[in-house]
Amino acid sequence: MEVISLNVGKPITVDYRGKPLETGIYKQPVEGAVSLGAEGFAGDGQADLVNHGGPDKAVCVYPIEHYAYWEEQLGKKLEYSAFGENITVSGLLETEVCIGDVYEIGTALLQVSQPRFPCFKLSQKHGAADMPAKVLSTGYSGFYFRVLREGAIAAGDTIVKQESGAGSHKVRRVLHMMQHGRREKEGLAELAELDTLAQSTRDDFKSWLERE
Numbered sequence: 001m002e003v004i005s006l007n008v009g010k011p012i013t014v015d016y017r018g019k020p021l022e023t024g025i026y027k028q029p030v031e032g033a034v035s036l037g038a039e040g041f042a043g044d045g046q047a048d049l050v051n052h053g054g055p056d057k058a059v060c061v062y063p064i065e066h067y068a069y070w071e072e073q074l075g076k077k078l079e080y081s082a083f084g085e086n087i088t089v090s091g092l093l094e095t096e097v098c099i100g101d102v103y104e105i106g107t108a109l110l111q112v113s114q115p116r117f118p119c120f121k122l123s124q125k126h127g128a129a130d131m132p133a134k135v136l137s138t139g140y141s142g143f144y145f146r147v148l149r150e151g152a153i154a155a156g157d158t159i160v161k162q163e164s165g166a167g168s169h170k171v172r173r174v175l176h177m178m179q180h181g182r183r184e185k186e187g188l189a190e191l192a193e194l195d196t197l198a199q200s201t202r203d204d205f206k207s208w209l210e211r212e
Contacts, residue, residue: 100165107151
């Protein structure tokens with residue numbers, strides 16, 4: 001398991017359907033170690049602070065293993081951070097990684113907090129209107145880390161698993177629940193009480209349960 005590319009960038013304004021859109025999805029690979037604090041990497045930023053960033057979503061992760069599939073689907077070569085991820089990684093797939101898993105990368109200690117739920121900004125970047133739907137159907141979503149110990153990370157750093165999350169709740173399964181959980185109350189109730197799951201997602205799950 002390895003960091004293939006480390007990517008940061010501040011939000012920029014782009015055109016989306018004839019209107020200006022501020023987005024932080026256009027990150028760029030950087031060389032050398034970058035300091036990582038509780039809210040993210042130095043030099044990085046997000047435009048939509050409701051759905052991105054903050055302590056529970058400090059680091060966005062995407063597996064390099066999915067790039068070949070998307071290159072075939074989109075008919076183009078993809079540069080690193082094609083999905084706006086801070087770290088492009090190898091060996092951390094959504095079907096294997098669990099909420100609450102802890103990894104040491106560089107001098108930082110990170111914990112898996114939730115899947116990355118796709119939004120329309122992927123469509124803006126890649127020109128495919130159905131990108132969010134395709135991400136959901138494949139499960140190739142990526143995920144977020146929270147920072148347990150601040151430090152520094154660089155491309156080429158080895159990723160070392162330190163601890164497994166309680167309950168073995170795979171990122172892929174939680175993504176499914178974020179999409180369809182209103183119909184699966186038993187699983188929803190269990191995840192709503194999972195303290196390593198991002199608080200905003202737990203709150204969503206709890207509100208869905210309370211509506212029944």
